[in-house]
Amino acid sequence: MKKFNVLIVGGGSTWTPGLLKAICSRQDTFPINRLVMYDINYERQKIIGEFAKVLFKEEYPDIHFSYTTDKEEAFTEDIDFVFVQMRTGGYEMREKDEKIPLKLGVIGQETCGPGGFAYGMRSIRDMIQLVKDVRSKTKDAWILNYTNPAAIVAIALQQMFPDDKRILNICDQPENLLRSYGRLLNMNERDFDPVYFGLNHFGWFTHLYDPQGNDKLPELREMILKNGFRPADYEQRDKSWLETYAMVQQMVRDFPDYLPNTYLQYYLYPDKVLKKLNPDFTRANEVQAGREKRVFEDCVRVAETGTAKDSNVVANDAHGEFILIVAESIAYNKGDNFIVILKNDGIISNLPDDAMVEVAASITSNGPRPYAVGEIPTFYKGLIEGQYAYEKLTVEAYMEGSYAKALQALTLNRTVVSAAKAREVLDALIEANKEYWPELR
Ligand code: G6P
Ligand code: MN
Numbered sequence: 001m002k003k004f005n006v007l008i009v010g011g012g013s014t015w016t017p018g019l020l021k022a023i024c025s026r027q028d029t030f031p032i033n034r035l036v037m038y039d040i041n042y043e044r045q046k047i048i049g050e051f052a053k054v055l056f057k058e059e060y061p062d063i064h065f066s067y068t069t070d071k072e073e074a075f076t077e078d079i080d081f082v083f084v085q086m087r088t089g090g091y092e093m094r095e096k097d098e099k100i101p102l103k104l105g106v107i108g109q110e111t112c113g114p115g116g117f118a119y120g121m122r123s124i125r126d127m128i129q130l131v132k133d134v135r136s137k138t139k140d141a142w143i144l145n146y147t148n149p150a151a152i153v154a155i156a157l158q159q160m161f162p163d164d165k166r167i168l169n170i171c172d173q174p175e176n177l178l179r180s181y182g183r184l185l186n187m188n189e190r191d192f193d194p195v196y197f198g199l200n201h202f203g204w205f206t207h208l209y210d211p212q213g214n215d216k217l218p219e220l221r222e223m224i225l226k227n228g229f230r231p232a233d234y235e236q237r238d239k240s241w242l243e244t245y246a247m248v249q250q251m252v253r254d255f256p257d258y259l260p261n262t263y264l265q266y267y268l269y270p271d272k273v274l275k276k277l278n279p280d281f282t283r284a285n286e287v288q289a290g291r292e293k294r295v296f297e298d299c300v301r302v303a304e305t306g307t308a309k310d311s312n313v314v315a316n317d318a319h320g321e322f323i324l325i326v327a328e329s330i331a332y333n334k335g336d337n338f339i340v341i342l343k344n345d346g347i348i349s350n351l352p353d354d355a356m357v358e359v360a361a362s363i364t365s366n367g368p369r370p371y372a373v374g375e376i377p378t379f380y381k382g383l384i385e386g387q388y389a390y391e392k393l394t395v396e397a398y399m400e401g402s403y404a405k406a407l408q409a410l411t412l413n414r415t416v417v418s419a420a421k422a423r424e425v426l427d428a429l430i431e432a433n434k435e436y437w438p439e440l441r
Helices: 016-025 042-059 090-103 113-135 150-160 173-185 217-227 239-254 262-268 270-276 283-305 318-331 378-400 403-412 419-432
Strands: 004-009 032-038 064-068 081-084 142-145 167-169 193-199 202-209 336-343 356-364 367-370
Touching (some): 004 016, 004 318, 016 042, 016 283, 032 042, 042 064, 090 113, 090 283, 113 403, 150 378, 173 217, 173 318, 193 336, 202 262, 239 262, 318 336, 378 403
Parallel strands (some): 004 032
Antiparallel strands (some): 193 356
8 A cells, every 4th residue: 555645734733633643543544654744833833743753653653753844844745645724823813803803793703704704814825825835846745725714715726726636625514514413313424425515614414315325314404403403522512612503403493404514603693693702702712721722731741751642632533534534535546425625617506617615526536526416596595605705705805905805705794794894894804914914905
């Protein structure tokens, strides 16, 4: 079996230890020759890098591992896969993305609404640079990208690199949902053959076939209507995520056709969700006090004690597993079905060809081979078209340095609606993002 060279960009992420554990547990199905972790933040990279050394010594002794903040060392000609999970501006800026809109009475969230807009305007620059850095060394490496907001990043990369067939934008949330359905139905998430349509963080499951070809969605809908909905790993989840999943019940009650992505709560019930969000303590703060603290403390402890055996950083989370099984399917031309982000080109026949949609596809060594969705009903089409217009205008605002387009984008967003509010939030975000955004004129 060929062994692969992998580069992780954003090696200092709170998600990295889970990914490293998944790399260990999948070494027979996705063997790695050399693994390099790269981050611009040496402090964070070092802590997780030292953890990785101990983990690999115990669980993956033949892997060649190193970590670096040096681009020259990170980007090489022989890379096969680049796993990207960068966060431009770090949690400091995530906190601002959430708090600035909230203080003005609008949803403040990592990827949805004005927070997602702000984050998108930051991510585009670094993601374009990342692709250039990789491509300056190799045309062959696959770039698997988790960087958020994935919907906006995907449009920007599609515009900048239209002929690059080895960039794939992915999100673990559909996978998280499949795991949650699996737990309810007592099934493994891989045994589902899902039909899904929409944009990233803005989509719906329409069918969920089991290996015998039975659609399990009607049964799930009844279960959710009756008993509510929880994440598969609810024992490990913070309060805000449990509340988010719980909202699925109301979404299914109001719009019972399909099963919604949890992120739709921000667009369908902005008033209701806004009341639950605390402008002084947002998800960024919750992560910093929870996952970030736990992960970094645990990594330091593992490096000190010299063993990762009793490490309690998350193992087998969807985030770490999903990117690896997608990579495996590409590496060995397995053709497994996953929900990924792709240029529409007729997959959803009544949406524009250039939309970057999230759908199920067979993942092969020649890239994703999507399954046709066909026409979608007016309500969903209307929602998606509005959201897509917002995303596209965001990318155009960035590329053209256009204040007018930024204002149009935010006005179109269902979490904002009022043009006066959009302007107020935009001006505050411009101020906070001076270091990162192009100048908007
Ligand atoms: C899901 C989404 C990611 C998002 C993450 C936020 O996994 O798919 O796109 O970044 O949730 O999680 P957090 O725990 O940081 O709020
Ligand atoms: Mn996501």
